[in-house]
Amino acid sequence: MKLRGLYAITDSQLLAGKFLPYVEAALEGGVTLLQYRDKSQDEARRLREAEALAELCARYKTHLIINDDAELAARLGVGVHLGQTDGPLTPARTLLGREAIIGSTCHAQLDLAEQAAREGASYVAFGRFFNSVTKPGVPAADSALLEQARTRLKLPICAIGGINLDNAAPLIAHGVDLLAVIHGLFGADSTQEVTRRARAFNALFASA
Ligand SMILES: Cc1ncc(COP(=O)(O)OP(=O)(O)O)c(N)n1
Numbered sequence: 001m002k003l004r005g006l007y008a009i010t011d012s013q014l015l016a017g018k019f020l021p022y023v024e025a026a027l028e029g030g031v032t033l034l035q036y037r038d039k040s041q042d043e044a045r046r047l048r049e050a051e052a053l054a055e056l057c058a059r060y061k062t063h064l065i066i067n068d069d070a071e072l073a074a075r076l077g078v079g080v081h082l083g084q085t086d087g088p089l090t091p092a093r094t095l096l097g098r099e100a101i102i103g104s105t106c107h108a109q110l111d112l113a114e115q116a117a118r119e120g121a122s123y124v125a126f127g128r129f130f131n132s133v134t135k136p137g138v139p140a141a142d143s144a145l146l147e148q149a150r151t152r153l154k155l156p157i158c159a160i161g162g163i164n165l166d167n168a169a170p171l172i173a174h175g176v177d178l179l180a181v182i183h184g185l186f187g188a189d190s191t192q193e194v195t196r197r198a199r200a201f202n203a204l205f206a207s208a
Pocket residue numbers: 007035037067068081082083084085086103104105125126127158160180
């Protein structure tokens with residue numbers, strides 16, 4: 001499976017009151033992976049929203065990924081993204097099966113990415129590349145890391161953290177396959193602008 005393009009990630013605060021219309025607007029513009037990221041403990045709302053996203057993603061033929069929660073991913077038959085403290089990859093792979101998309105946060109550390117590859121990750125995520133209003137204070141990654149990762153890893157490489165339409169192109173030029181974006185996509189004033197941004201991110205890949 002070819003994983004390349006825009007990786008849209010939801011944010012429950014940013015999308016409050018406009019969750020599904022904004023997500024659908026992004027899907028309309030073209031999304032390779034959609035991650036449901038909700039850091040609350042509201043299990044009922046998480047299930048309801050994840051189910052709604054699963055339906056929407058099926059309609060748009062987009063892959064849904066659940067952040068942090070392999071059990072919820074298994075319940076819906078979709079993928080999962082796991083950070084370094086979200087539980088090990090190997091049991092998640094066993095739970096979700098060979099075909100499932102499983103992503104791993106590797107910060108700015110190649111050794112973590114190589115370990116994730118050995119443990120069955122489908123892609124590795126490095127970040128943050130720019131200052132992030134969504135998640136401030138995480139350690140920085142740079143383009144030299146991407147160059148090294150490209151030569152040492154066969155897996156798709158995802159970049160995250162403060163990515164927007166003005167700073168994304170050099171990441172693609174340095175070998176990034178997936179641009180993971182929250183604010184640079186969903187911090188828009190209208191659904192039309194979300195769709196325009198999604199299309200513009202895809203155009204960056206098309207012209208690379
Ligand atoms: C694509 C992608 N990359 C990195 C992360 C961050 O995961 P994590 O470090 O577990 O932090 P939280 O997102 O859970 O706060 C991600 N979610 N997606």
